[in-house]
Amino acid sequence: MATKVPKHLSKEAKAQWKRLLDEYGIEDEAGLLILQTGLEAFDRMRQAQAVIAEEGLTVKDRFDQAKAHPLTTVERDARAAMLAALKALNLDLEPLQDRPGRPVGR
Template sequence: MNLSKEAQTWKERLEAEYDLSDSGAQVLLLTMCEAFDRLRKCQVAIKKDGQVVKDRFDQDKPHPLLSVERDARAQLMQALKQLNLDLEVTPHPGPGRPPGK
């Protein structure tokens, strides 16, 4: 496992805060961290190159890594959701779902 320092720190903090000791949670956590690293690498390249690049015919086109960035973000969010670590937009007091939902 070759995670960036940022992803490794995030993984360790999540393992310390939550019970993620079973093998399924470990696979999801690793997948999430790999997606996080992929997302960060895409963000760096897109920032460097711009969101629009020229193709071989000198025509503007979206940066090819935009779709990879989107997919990595979706994979990261899905893993968070499967680990029950997704954040609520409007927090409510106490555990579980808010009343009426």
């Protein structure tokens, strides 16, 4: 099974790829494709966040009125796609407890 890290992913996404493969043992082709798709969305989200951080949450339209930066929708959609991919992988994201009940401190 080909589990090489896709070269086009960012350094941060590559680290996530390795961590998720190690932690959850994703080996099937469908799982790897879903993981890659989710991490591509993760990279898109991070790219949009970087531009928004530099340019601000709002921009001026042609009437000099403030409106939401167009990349806020890209960020939102990419986040939704990433979370959908993680959900499709059906990962158990809750940490294992050594005893029943709520985690300590909650």
